[in-house]
Amino acid sequence: MAQDPLDPAQEARQIWIAASQVLQFNEALTARDKGWLSDIAPEAVFGTTIVLSVSSRAAQEAVQGELSGPLLEALKMASGREMIPAIKIVQPSATQATPSPASAVNAPMPTAQPAQMQTPDQAQHPTQNQAQAPAESAVRSGSTGEFAQSSAPSPAPLPYAGGQPQVWSDQSDSSFSPERLNTPSEATGQASTAEEADGSADPQAHRQASQQFPEQLPASSSQDALAAFPTYQAAQGAQVRPSQGSQQPSAPAAFGPQAYSQQTFAQSSLGEQAFAESPEEPRDYAQYAPLAQATAPAQAADNQQLFAIPPFMDQNQVARDPQTHLDKSATFNNFIPGASNRFARTVALAVAEGTGRIYNPLCIYGSSGLGKTHLLNAIGNYALLKDSSLKVRYVTSEEFTNEFIEALQDTKHAKQIPEFNQRYRQVDVLLIDDIQFLGGKEATLDQFFHTFNALHDANKRIVIASDVAPNKLKGFEDRLISRFESGLTVDIQPPDRETRVAILRMLAGNMGIAIPNEVFDLIAERFTENIRELEGALTRVTAMASLNNQPVTQTLAEQTLQDYFATDVEIKPTDIISQVAKYFHLTFDDLVGRTRTKNIALARQIAMYLAREMTSMSLVDIGEVFGGRDHTTVMHAYTRISNEMQEKREIYNYVMELTVRLKHPQAN
Ligand SMILES: Nc1ncnc2c1ncn2[C@@H]1O[C@H](COP(=O)(O)OP(=O)(O)OP(=O)(O)O)[C@@H](O)[C@H]1O
Numbered sequence: 001m002a003q004d005p006l007d008p009a010q011e012a013r014q015i016w017i018a019a020s021q022v023l024q025f026n027e028a029l030t031a032r033d034k035g036w037l038s039d040i041a042p043e044a045v046f047g048t049t050i051v052l053s054v055s056s057r058a059a060q061e062a063v064q065g066e067l068s069g070p071l072l073e074a075l076k077m078a079s080g081r082e083m084i085p086a087i088k089i090v091q092p093s094a095t096q097a098t099p100s101p102a103s104a105v106n107a108p109m110p111t112a113q114p115a116q117m118q119t120p121d122q123a124q125h126p127t128q129n130q131a132q133a134p135a136e137s138a139v140r141s142g143s144t145g146e147f148a149q150s151s152a153p154s155p156a157p158l159p160y161a162g163g164q165p166q167v168w169s170d171q172s173d174s175s176f177s178p179e180r181l182n183t184p185s186e187a188t189g190q191a192s193t194a195e196e197a198d199g200s201a202d203p204q205a206h207r208q209a210s211q212q213f214p215e216q217l218p219a220s221s222s223q224d225a226l227a228a229f230p231t232y233q234a235a236q237g238a239q240v241r242p243s244q245g246s247q248q249p250s251a252p253a254a255f256g257p258q259a260y261s262q263q264t265f266a267q268s269s270l271g272e273q274a275f276a277e278s279p280e281e282p283r284d285y286a287q288y289a290p291l292a293q294a295t296a297p298a299q300a301a302d303n304q305q306l307f308a309i310p311p312f313m314d315q316n317q318v319a320r321d322p323q324t325h326l327d328k329s330a331t332f333n334n335f336i337p338g339a340s341n342r343f344a345r346t347v348a349l350a351v352a353e354g355t356g357r358i359y360n361p362l363c364i365y366g367s368s369g370l371g372k373t374h375l376l377n378a379i380g381n382y383a384l385l386k387d388s389s390l391k392v393r394y395v396t397s398e399e400f401t402n403e404f405i406e407a408l409q410d411t412k413h414a415k416q417i418p419e420f421n422q423r424y425r426q427v428d429v430l431l432i433d434d435i436q437f438l439g440g441k442e443a444t445l446d447q448f449f450h451t452f453n454a455l456h457d458a459n460k461r462i463v464i465a466s467d468v469a470p471n472k473l474k475g476f477e478d479r480l481i482s483r484f485e486s487g488l489t490v491d492i493q494p495p496d497r498e499t500r501v502a503i504l505r506m507l508a509g510n511m512g513i514a515i516p517n518e519v520f521d522l523i524a525e526r527f528t529e530n531i532r533e534l535e536g537a538l539t540r541v542t543a544m545a546s547l548n549n550q551p552v553t554q555t556l557a558e559q560t561l562q563d564y565f566a567t568d569v570e571i572k573p574t575d576i577i578s579q580v581a582k583y584f585h586l587t588f589d590d591l592v593g594r595t596r597t598k599n600i601a602l603a604r605q606i607a608m609y610l611a612r613e614m615t616s617m618s619l620v621d622i623g624e625v626f627g628g629r630d631h632t633t634v635m636h637a638y639t640r641i642s643n644e645m646q647e648k649r650e651i652y653n654y655v656m657e658l659t660v661r662l663k664h665p666q667a668n
Pocket residue numbers: 330334335336337341366367368369370371372373374375467503531532535616617618619
């Protein structure tokens with residue numbers, strides 16, 4: 001559903017609440033450190049700059065000095081993006097007038113005052129800094145490569161926000177990325193070859209480069225990033241498939257030295273920031289999509305006409321945009337990058353930016369629950385935010401089939417098929433999910449083939465998600481497979497431990513729940529193959545804590561998840577339906593049938609929730625098992641039950657008891 005955009009103070013408050021929790025559980029911080037942190041109050045967010053106030057210079061120095069690393073990390077966890085803190089001193093008298101986190105929502109938007117905000121190096125060299133021209137300040141604030149060198153002996157300086165939303169600062173420094181901390185050369189304090197090549201090891205040289213070409217960076221960032229992969233240049237159109245199951249980052253495995261690939265990734269993520277940082281184009285596209293539509297009513301109406309949800313779909317069931325069918329909550333910002341998905345994310349971002357046209361079509365494949373659908377939606381949301389006049393359409397292969405069949409069956413309207421064709425052939429960005437389900441459906445595939453060709457010939461963007469690589473798709477003609485392979489194929493692997501923990505932290509931050517590190521570790525240790533399961537485990541633990549009005553502890557998490565930990569029995573959806581039916585004194589047919597009485601509907605939704613969580617089946621497959629229901633019905637059931645588990649003990653108990661029964665069938 002559309003959300004209202006947050007105002008700068010509100011956004012700062014929300015980020016800070018989550019970041020404080022991350023910091024609170026940072027075991028590396030002493031009580032004294034935490035004391036300094038408790039002096040911080042959030043003021044406002046401008047792009048990727050968060051203005052924080054403290055009450056004294058001593059606090060400012062501490063926050064900018066030894067606490068800068070943990071602070072940056074916590075802000076990133078909380079916001080899902082690199083945030084640059086600007087620390088402002090508010091004198092005690094003024095502090096009283098400064099909004100506390102609780103009251104910040106209603107506070108007037110603060111006017112950031114550069115004179116009050118300092119970085120450590122400003123404090124050390126006030127004259128030099130005061131003399132800096134704004135453009136130079138911005139560049140300097142972007143020279144976070146220095147900041148990234150947290151292994152350097154002196155405290156890492158915080159970047160200076162200059163009191164203004166920063167438009168060019170971050171992206172002007174392509175060397176900045178926390179990931180770069182991992183490169184061996186940086187660990188030893190040496191500049192990598194890539195850094196030397198672009199001058200980023202030399203702040204002065206880099207500043208000059210940044211000043212010379214600032215406006216080119218946002219538009220070309222991802223393309224540059226991709227062009228930097230030798231294999232891309234050598235073999236556009238060739239498949240790129242890092243070895244399955246490899247723990248190595250996808251791109252480095254395929255493209256060479258790690259430092260080199262990380263450099264390119266840094267540029268890519270900066271491309272995203274570059275775009276998102278513009279004050280007119282806030283980073284959270286999900287929130288602003290309605291705004292984009294409001295400013296382009298003709299286009300919105302046009303889209304509506306083209307993609308009004310067909311009658312067989314219940315419009316109330318999913319929080320998807322009625323025109324584009326996009327899930328607006330899935331963005332690049334809340335897609336945590338890791339070795340397993342970073343390459344896919346980079347390419348997806350290039351396509352979203354419109355700079356990745358040579359990767360057309362883009363095929364993303366991987367097992368269930370690894371983020372394919374999320375990336376498709378992120379592409380659509382980003383593309384629309386960048387250009388609200390685009391016609392974007394997310395569609396599952398099931399929806400595509402249904403729409404096609406609807407058009408065929410509508411004998412009263414002989415023009416239905418031409419209309420269907422026109423509808424699809426007018427899109428600028430087509431995002432088609434779960435393409436594998438088109439396999440064997442000859443008429444639909446034929447239709448899709450023509451749609452594909454029309455779009456491709458018109459240079460429209462096509463992104464396809466599938467559970468297997470194109471050449472493994474069953475029931476597809478070679479002509480279609482070869483067209484899929486004419487673009488770029490990337491895979492997503494199960495996330496490594498670090499990424500799993502980062503995802504859990506982000507989710508906990510979103511929920512505003514304090515969770516100790518050992519609980520993240522426990523869940524991340526156990527749920528390794530599917531991010532949906534990872535989320536499900538966290539949902540259960542937080543639901544248990546919330547229902548019992550307890551904090552989340554390791555013991556509570558262990559108790560809650562013990563049945564998951566106890567056994568790895570393979571669970572079939574039919575087992576789930578039988579077990580849930582038995583539990584609620586219903587029949588199998590009740591659950592897969594059409595009756596919608598309250599008790600049957602609840603039991604059915606719980607069964608769908610369990611099927612989604614405990615099997616690797618897709619939404620479409622689950623819908624099929626439940627009497628041929630639409631996948632949106634399954635999605636709705638899943639969302640509803642996971643929400644209700646947090647609030648209603650009864651629902652929580654049903655889910656937990658049924659989990660135990662399913663995991664221990666011999667005990668029934
Ligand atoms: N890197 C990530 N960062 C944050 N959340 C993620 C990430 N990858 C996946 N998720 C989340 O995990 C859940 C499952 O992802 P998604 O539905 O995109 O998977 P999928 O690969 O399309 O699965 P399926 O093939 O079963 O449809 C979603 O809630 C998604 O937001």
